[in-house]
Amino acid sequence: MSLDGFIAGPGITEENPMGVNGQRLHDWLFAAKTPVDTAILDELMNSSGAVILGNVTYSTAINGAWEGVTPFKMPAFVLCSEKPNLLVTGFVYITKGIHDALDKAKAVANGKNIWIMGGAYTARQFIKAGLVDELHIHIAPILLNAGTRLFEHIAHQHIPLKKLASTDTPAASHIVYKIMK
Secondary structure, eight states, X not given: OBTTSEEEOSSOOSSSTTOTTGGGGGTTTTTTOOHHHHXXXXXXXXXXXXXEEEHHHHHHHTTTTTTTSOOOSSOEEEEOSSOOSOOOTTEEEEOSOHHHHHHHHHHHSTTOEEEEEEOXXXXXXXXXXXXXXXXXXXXXXXXXXXXXXXXXXXXXXXXXXXXXXXXXXXXXXXXXXXXXX
């Protein structure tokens, strides 16, 4: 996420799934990855038993960034209003909403965490419904000034958080918050 709260730049396309300058948000995963960044990603992947993502994320990344195969080493559930035209092994397509996706993800996760990957609309739905326990935020040192905000229109009241961990690397500040319920 950018320091000003964007998880993608403007102009998201299949050819540019992170939007204009959005790839900078993931430098900690690629161009500027350190051993600490690798350990943070490994912990996320190893502690998760399933991942849930939205159809926009799936549709914009599957042919380009993901080269037609799942990048996940765990079951991946795609929230969509109807099944997409391109069905890829490793993904389960959920058309009955977030509760159905969460139930199905929990059923295969073997007690591990469920990773709500996003995009923004998907993450917001889970936060609004009170279904998120922790937020793992990776803040890149960039101000995008436009694009897709993660925390837009998520609540009518404030959502209290408790910081559980914070680690800084050159390409991101990695912060874990518990959502206080």
